[in-house]
Amino acid sequence: MAARFTSRQRKESKAAFQSPKGLHMTRAPSLSAHSTNLIIYPANRLQFKEMLVVNTGRQGRARKVCIIGAGLSGLRAAGLLSAAGFDVTILEARDRIGGRIHQSSRFGPPVDLGASWIHGTQGNPIVRLAEKAMSTTIACNAIHSICDSNGVWLSAATARHHYEKVWEILKMAMDKSEKEAELLPDSASMIDFFLEELEKRYLEAQKPEAYKNLMMQIVEMWGAFMGSECETQGLKNLYLDAGLEGDNLFVASTYKSIVSNLWLSESHGVTLRLDCEVTGIVNGGIIGVDVKAADGFRGVFDDVVVTAPLGWLKRNENVFSPPLTPMLSTAIRSLGYGNLDRVFIKFPEAFWNVQSSETNGCCESTPEKIRSPVFPIESLFLRPTYAADTNPAEWRQEIISFSGLPEPFSQPVIMFFAYGQWGRHVTGLVRGMAQDCQEYYRILDDTFRPYYSKLPNYDPASPACKPLEFMSTDWQGDKFAGFGSFTNLPIGSGDCLQHFEALREGMGETRGVWFAGEHTSPPGGLGTVTGAYWSGEQVAKKVARRYKLTISV
Numbered sequence: 001m002a003a004r005f006t007s008r009q010r011k012e013s014k015a016a017f018q019s020p021k022g023l024h025m026t027r028a029p030s031l032s033a034h035s036t037n038l039i040i041y042p043a044n045r046l047q048f049k050e051m052l053v054v055n056t057g058r059q060g061r062a063r064k065v066c067i068i069g070a071g072l073s074g075l076r077a078a079g080l081l082s083a084a085g086f087d088v089t090i091l092e093a094r095d096r097i098g099g100r101i102h103q104s105s106r107f108g109p110p111v112d113l114g115a116s117w118i119h120g121t122q123g124n125p126i127v128r129l130a131e132k133a134m135s136t137t138i139a140c141n142a143i144h145s146i147c148d149s150n151g152v153w154l155s156a157a158t159a160r161h162h163y164e165k166v167w168e169i170l171k172m173a174m175d176k177s178e179k180e181a182e183l184l185p186d187s188a189s190m191i192d193f194f195l196e197e198l199e200k201r202y203l204e205a206q207k208p209e210a211y212k213n214l215m216m217q218i219v220e221m222w223g224a225f226m227g228s229e230c231e232t233q234g235l236k237n238l239y240l241d242a243g244l245e246g247d248n249l250f251v252a253s254t255y256k257s258i259v260s261n262l263w264l265s266e267s268h269g270v271t272l273r274l275d276c277e278v279t280g281i282v283n284g285g286i287i288g289v290d291v292k293a294a295d296g297f298r299g300v301f302d303d304v305v306v307t308a309p310l311g312w313l314k315r316n317e318n319v320f321s322p323p324l325t326p327m328l329s330t331a332i333r334s335l336g337y338g339n340l341d342r343v344f345i346k347f348p349e350a351f352w353n354v355q356s357s358e359t360n361g362c363c364e365s366t367p368e369k370i371r372s373p374v375f376p377i378e379s380l381f382l383r384p385t386y387a388a389d390t391n392p393a394e395w396r397q398e399i400i401s402f403s404g405l406p407e408p409f410s411q412p413v414i415m416f417f418a419y420g421q422w423g424r425h426v427t428g429l430v431r432g433m434a435q436d437c438q439e440y441y442r443i444l445d446d447t448f449r450p451y452y453s454k455l456p457n458y459d460p461a462s463p464a465c466k467p468l469e470f471m472s473t474d475w476q477g478d479k480f481a482g483f484g485s486f487t488n489l490p491i492g493s494g495d496c497l498q499h500f501e502a503l504r505e506g507m508g509e510t511r512g513v514w515f516a517g518e519h520t521s522p523p524g525g526l527g528t529v530t531g532a533y534w535s536g537e538q539v540a541k542k543v544a545r546r547y548k549l550t551i552s553v
Helices: 072-083 125-132 155-182 190-204 208-226 254-266 311-317 327-335 422-429 438-452 496-505 531-544
Strands: 062-068 087-091 117-119 137-140 248-251 271-273 278-282 287-295 300-301 304-306 337-338 340-346 378-381 397-401 414-420 469-472 487-488 514-515
Touching: 072 254, 072 531, 087 304, 087 327, 117 125, 117 531, 125 208, 125 254, 125 422, 125 531, 137 337, 155 190, 155 271, 208 414, 287 304, 287 438, 304 531, 311 327, 311 337, 327 496, 340 422, 340 487, 397 487, 414 422, 422 469, 422 496, 438 469, 514 531
Parallel strands: 062 087, 062 304, 087 271, 304 514
Antiparallel strands: 117 248, 137 248, 278 287, 287 300, 337 487, 340 414, 340 469, 378 397, 397 414
16 A cells, blocks of 8 residues: 555655664653653753743743644654743553554564554655664665456566556646645545546546456555445545655554654653543633543643544544534534554465566666565455355455564565455454464464465465464554544535534634544645644644744754
8 A cells, every 4th residue: 555646746765764763661660559650851952032931920830722633643742842942741541652653573573563654755744754763764766567357467567558648647636636625516526537538538548347347456455545336435635645756655564663763852741641541631611621531640730732643533533622613513524534454464484476577566766676575565366256165246446565664674464455345354264362372363364374375385284384373453443543543535515625624723713622633634744643743733832822923944
């Protein structure tokens, strides 16, 4: 799922390739049952246009800001506001920072369980953070590894040609959405536009029906980007999902060092309270915003920044008292929230590796071809007709092969993306099971064997082809993730530009309650880590501006 829409045609380029350097977070011990956990590190002070201390006129105390959530948006906002002189407290429901960015080292080298891409390199601050953390990234281009509905691998040339033609039509859909958003009906779907455009050109192919069928199956991969079936996504608001220019980078070394480095630089003077699930945000009087948590914490703040995911907001509007404004409530209920989970399979060795003289769909910054035995990092499995017992609906698959990553991150692991109905089905099969139990192994092996058995060199009698263990995520079973993964734009969602503007404005000026997160991102960042980071900057500037302070970043 490397690609996202860009405002112009994607460009093939070579991205900076850097060696990894791991950093480790520390957590301060709890001081008492109801005390805060203080985590304070030195940080470079940012430059501000006016002043560094926020005077309130009330005995000169600093304004108190509560940030709910220690994901990237919360960390970024906290750092900026603290450096500007605000008294900042982060309340995080989990026992860790990072939010939907998290890793596991169960298989050895760490793997990202959540976000694992940097979408677009041009003007992307996460690229700079990755470089600072000395992270290893791989630039991913057009997919040329596709297994058709009969379990036969297309030639690389055929796969690449059709994949690029699909994106050509998707780019046309983006352009139409951007130019005609106000005229398009709310019922218009992206897939209907794709089909209409395909009807105009498929007769030119040597085998028209086969061409049309293949193109329609390839475009279904768009669902992985949205966390929902592509048939559910609207055309009217599609332009709002436009991404940044440049390559999409897979973070081979994981996001761990990026998040650790960010916290090291942003945490000066910030109070972080972990295991603190917020249950009430009450205001309306003159004393500020009263925040309550399940662990007994209670505090009154001048401003509150809610960075909880959109999915959490959908299920927890009752936390706010008085209720949210009608515009905010409509925005939260109208926007879509997709699910994208992962299933990792570790083998004794990467039996699927084959000799290849061309790059593997992803490339390091160096221009050399990959000459060692490799398999493309990204592959698609189109509607499988060969897995009727476990997948009668023929839900499509997409995989990442970790065997093609550079050392020391290469490992004999295949990762499957599971989204939409397929994702709900897979996670539901094993939810609550211990991941080292035999039943867990049996269920996932039965479910995914039809696909990994199509990999090159598979031999059912070979021990090398028998999985050692499985590991799966369950973001859609995670209440702090909002039972999902990221925002999308479904059919019937109304004027999403208006929805995003309402979320960005929040109730800050009137009630001191603001919102941040990928669902409030400026254009170019929806559903991405970049969007979350940007939103943290955006909300920090707005909070500061409320007190006539200008933050410059």
